[in-house]
Amino acid sequence: MDDFVVRALVAGVGVAVAAGPLGAFVVWRRMAYFGDTLAHSALLGVALGFLFHANVTLAVVVVCVLLALLLVALQRQQRLASDTLLGIMSHGSLSLGLVVLAFMEGLRLDLLGYLFGDILSVTRDDIIGIYLTGLLVLAVLALIWRPLLADTVHEELARVEGVAVIPARLGFMLLLALFIAVSMKVVGILLITSLLIVPAATARHFARTPEQMALYASLSGCLAVSGGLLASLQWDLPAGPAVVLVAVMLFVVSFGCRRQN
Amino acid sequence: MEKSTELLAEARAVQLDLQGRQVLDHVDLAVHRGEIVTLIGPNGAGKSTLARVLLGLTKVDHGSVYLRPGLRIGYMPQRLTIDPVLPLTVRRFLTLGKRCTEARMQEVLQEVGAGDLLEAPIQNTSGGELQRILLARALLRDPDLLILDEPVQGVDITGQLDLYRLISRIRDRFNCGILMVSHDLHLVMATTDRVLCLNQHVCCSGHPEDVSSDPAYLALFGSPPGLAVYTHHHNHRHNLDGHIIPATEQQGTKENTKHG
Numbered sequence: 001m002d003d004f005v006v007r008a009l010v011a012g013v014g015v016a017v018a019a020g021p022l023g024a025f026v027v028w029r030r031m032a033y034f035g036d037t038l039a040h041s042a043l044l045g046v047a048l049g050f051l052f053h054a055n056v057t058l059a060v061v062v063v064c065v066l067l068a069l070l071l072v073a074l075q076r077q078q079r080l081a082s083d084t085l086l087g088i089m090s091h092g093s094l095s096l097g098l099v100v101l102a103f104m105e106g107l108r109l110d111l112l113g114y115l116f117g118d119i120l121s122v123t124r125d126d127i128i129g130i131y132l133t134g135l136l137v138l139a140v141l142a143l144i145w146r147p148l149l150a151d152t153v154h155e156e157l158a159r160v161e162g163v164a165v166i167p168a169r170l171g172f173m174l175l176l177a178l179f180i181a182v183s184m185k186v187v188g189i190l191l192i193t194s195l196l197i198v199p200a201a202t203a204r205h206f207a208r209t210p211e212q213m214a215l216y217a218s219l220s221g222c223l224a225v226s227g228g229l230l231a232s233l234q235w236d237l238p239a240g241p242a243v244v245l246v247a248v249m250l251f252v253v254s255f256g257c258r259r260q261n
Numbered sequence: 262m263e264k265s266t267e268l269l270a271e272a273r274a275v276q277l278d279l280q281g282r283q284v285l286d287h288v289d290l291a292v293h294r295g296e297i298v299t300l301i302g303p304n305g306a307g308k309s310t311l312a313r314v315l316l317g318l319t320k321v322d323h324g325s326v327y328l329r330p331g332l333r334i335g336y337m338p339q340r341l342t343i344d345p346v347l348p349l350t351v352r353r354f355l356t357l358g359k360r361c362t363e364a365r366m367q368e369v370l371q372e373v374g375a376g377d378l379l380e381a382p383i384q385n386t387s388g389g390e391l392q393r394i395l396l397a398r399a400l401l402r403d404p405d406l407l408i409l410d411e412p413v414q415g416v417d418i419t420g421q422l423d424l425y426r427l428i429s430r431i432r433d434r435f436n437c438g439i440l441m442v443s444h445d446l447h448l449v450m451a452t453t454d455r456v457l458c459l460n461q462h463v464c465c466s467g468h469p470e471d472v473s474s475d476p477a478y479l480a481l482f483g484s485p486p487g488l489a490v491y492t493h494h495h496n497h498r499h500n501l502d503g504h505i506i507p508a509t510e511q512q513g514t515k516e517n518t519k520h521g
Contacts, residue, residue: 028344028346153357156313157341160317160334161336161359204348209353212348
């Protein structure tokens with residue numbers, strides 16, 4: 001295998017492993033649209049990073065976190081439902097990102113790479129970034145696992161039982177933002193949420209406990225990444241969409257398996 | 262049962278507005294060890310809110326809340342719906358509240374009569390079973406005070422009586438204080454030491470028999486008890502907002518649908 005294929009595989013597997021447990025919580029907490037909104041705002045982060053000559057990954061994390069905090073603050077008002085707010089912020093930030101990028105003359109930027117991913121061009125540094133972040137995500141998630149799960153099952157019961165609900169939630173949002181910032185390159189900001197929710201949905205069919213579901217989601221994500229990359233090389237498909245399609249196929253197959261049982 | 266003197270929790274002259282609407286108006290409530298106190302009142306009367314105040318989930322505008330130092334509270338929320346997308350066995354659900362030994366978990370589940378459900382997915386349990394599981398989770402915390410919000414919700418009449426008996430037995434076994442929210446006096450009467458009839462303010466309080474013949478209670482609930490066990494099921498109604506229809510208007514209401 002060529003070097004770039006190995007690097008793509010290693011990077012993709014790293015992202016998929018971290019996506020498993022994160023995605024499980026995204027599905028349990030019904031935050032798919034929230035993940036989408038964070039991902040779309042990542043392009044604004046990219047644009048601002050270039051504008052201020054800052055580290056792009058850092059800029060993406062900062063924008064995602066600010067957006068998450070803004071959303072939490074806005075949710076306190078009762079007039080607009082959360083999904084409406086998310087829609088406004090999601091497309092507003094995506095458009096703002098595109099406009100800012102268009103304004104920067106002389107910047108030759110692979111926009112499609114950001115939107116749909118460019119896994120075949122990951123560098124050694126990208127891989128290091130993905131694995132360091134992935135380890136951090138898994139470690140912090142393990143730490144807040146119980147409180148976050150208790151909060152997901154029933155917030156007030158958890159609070160009465162002394163669970164620190166708010167730190168767990170904030171921590172989780174931060175992890176999501178971090179994850180999106182580093183995995184952007186693999187599937188792109190338009191498809192990132194699928195890597196979170198599709199493997200988790202597949203895993204649901206086989207899991208009996210939350211932990212099993214998180215583990216199976218990671219495994220199914222790894223399968224999707226490997227299968228997608230192979231298909232992409234074999235038939236010269238765009239890699240990011242191929243990965244997502246394999247993930248969806250796994251979901252459909254798992255659905256069929258479940259029906260037969 | 263005579264109530265002991267140990268005060269577990271007390272709300273003093275509590276006042277609370279929610280979105281411009283007065284929910285609690287100078288409400289006093291005390292729960293001692295070994296007694297069962299029941300809050301009754303129509304929907305929107307502030308029963309659950311008062312329970313939430315004691316639980317520390319809602320802050321009051323005026324008045325104060327006393328909890329005995331080191332008080333352990335077991336809470337049974339009004340409604341628990343767990344999304345089917347979350348795979349959760351009863352065992353995992355119980356350990357979310359407090360880590361405990363296998364033997365202890367078995368013992369408490371036996372106590373509430375749900376011993377064979379340990380490995381069942383929690384979404385597959387019936388209404389009555391789920392209430393018992395919730396009770397088990399509260400009991401695993403070795404509570405001094407149990408706060409049960411509509412504990413018989415979603416349970417058929419026979420099951421309701423069983424549950425009330427179970428709650429009464431738990432009070433004896435665990436020697437804890439119990440605060441229960443209900444919109445139904447007759448079924449809880451036998452197992453309650455003290456009733457507080459709430460409609461934003463405390464309408465009346467005392468022994469269940471006294472309360473059930475109190476004019477304030479009758480004004481709120483309409484007809485006197487004793488006509489039939491289930492009179493309460495259709496002698497108080499609410500408009501579509503959940504607000505109480507005043508007693509004068511509720512005479513002659515034709516709706517007899519199942520309620521509660």
